[in-house]
Amino acid sequence: MIKEEKNSFQRVCLFGHYSPDYARNRILKKALLRKNFCIVEARSTKKGVLRYWELLLQSLRLRFDRLIVLFPGHTDVPLAWLICKIKRASLIFDAFNSLYDSMVNDRCQISTNSFRAKILFYVDKIACRLANIVILDTPDHCRYFSRTFNVPAEKIKFIPVGSDDDVMLPRACHRNDNCLTVFFYGSFIPLHGIEHIVEAASVLQQKSKNINFIIAGTGQTFAAIKNASKNLENIMFTGWVPYESIPELMAQAHICLGIFGVSDKASRVIPNKVFDALALKKPIITRDSPAIREWFVHGKHLWLVPAGDGGALADAILYLYTNKALRNALAENGYALYQKQFTIDAIAQKLVEVLNPYTNQ
Numbered sequence: 001m002i003k004e005e006k007n008s009f010q011r012v013c014l015f016g017h018y019s020p021d022y023a024r025n026r027i028l029k030k031a032l033l034r035k036n037f038c039i040v041e042a043r044s045t046k047k048g049v050l051r052y053w054e055l056l057l058q059s060l061r062l063r064f065d066r067l068i069v070l071f072p073g074h075t076d077v078p079l080a081w082l083i084c085k086i087k088r089a090s091l092i093f094d095a096f097n098s099l100y101d102s103m104v105n106d107r108c109q110i111s112t113n114s115f116r117a118k119i120l121f122y123v124d125k126i127a128c129r130l131a132n133i134v135i136l137d138t139p140d141h142c143r144y145f146s147r148t149f150n151v152p153a154e155k156i157k158f159i160p161v162g163s164d165d166d167v168m169l170p171r172a173c174h175r176n177d178n179c180l181t182v183f184f185y186g187s188f189i190p191l192h193g194i195e196h197i198v199e200a201a202s203v204l205q206q207k208s209k210n211i212n213f214i215i216a217g218t219g220q221t222f223a224a225i226k227n228a229s230k231n232l233e234n235i236m237f238t239g240w241v242p243y244e245s246i247p248e249l250m251a252q253a254h255i256c257l258g259i260f261g262v263s264d265k266a267s268r269v270i271p272n273k274v275f276d277a278l279a280l281k282k283p284i285i286t287r288d289s290p291a292i293r294e295w296f297v298h299g300k301h302l303w304l305v306p307a308g309d310g311g312a313l314a315d316a317i318l319y320l321y322t323n324k325a326l327r328n329a330l331a332e333n334g335y336a337l338y339q340k341q342f343t344i345d346a347i348a349q350k351l352v353e354v355l356n357p358y359t360n361q
Helices: 023-034 048-060 074-087 099-106 115-130 139-149 194-207 222-228 243-252 264-268 272-279 310-321 324-341 344-358
Strands: 002-005 011-016 038-043 066-069 090-094 133-136 156-158 180-185 211-216 235-239 255-257 284-287 303-305
Touching (some): 011 048, 011 074, 023 038, 038 048, 048 074, 066 074, 074 115, 099 115, 099 264, 115 139, 133 139, 139 156, 139 264, 180 243, 194 222, 255 272, 255 310, 272 284
Parallel strands (some): 011 038, 066 090, 133 156, 180 211, 211 235, 284 303
Antiparallel strands (some): 002 038
């Protein structure tokens, strides 16, 4: 697939086997377009060697000054590096997260000392070494990459996840305000800590008949979570929901939930669901972490609870249930900070600053 959009002072190639619908990739592309970069794309969904062959042929036919490998492009970086040498272009790698950390430490799908774990570690490390610039989503994540993969700190840059404000917008809703609806959506990875949401629901079922949970999505831990909540009457699982339908579900909620996992990775990231709730002007509860504290103030922009503590989450939900004024204040303050720092326009400005040393501006 070869695609070109707009004429501008600089041509940027988006490269890899990425999904254009994945939130991180969609937001970065929109951010570039809002700054009038000319975008060309070299993208392949083929498997194995055929993928690299197609990417090579596509990219050699394109003109560009900068090449950005989009997530998950760790294994695409070596080919991108070769192409950039041929084209005399700069290579920017949106690592977004570590394959090693995700699969070994967070999801626990690969054992720590296995050969596959070592391969993933060096895939991460080599990709970061080859790139001129490595992009990550939080300052704490930047420090982790620098420390773990021995990447010079000055080549790692921070671009927040943000939210797609073409989709995630505050909207009027018709709901039953006699009850409290708590909403979560996600892909059911361990980082989300959905088992702690179930624990909170179990506690609250005994304390109030007016608090209900809607959980959207599916994934790795879905079956276990569904089984753990089989005796709860205050949780509804919707299964997979198209991204475009998420805002309407969130709009019906009184409180949205972030993540509650206890892994080191969970402490370093701020996921889309947090920014999406802020973008819809919703009060949100999420786990406390160094990453979240770098941008947000507990009790002002959002509400924080200890990681992995369903009881504390239940207490927080009950407290906000009885404090509508506080819920409204969190929603207003969170939205104001989002408008300042995490819209696509704000991300676009940060992206220009990252690319600036590699432009002809």
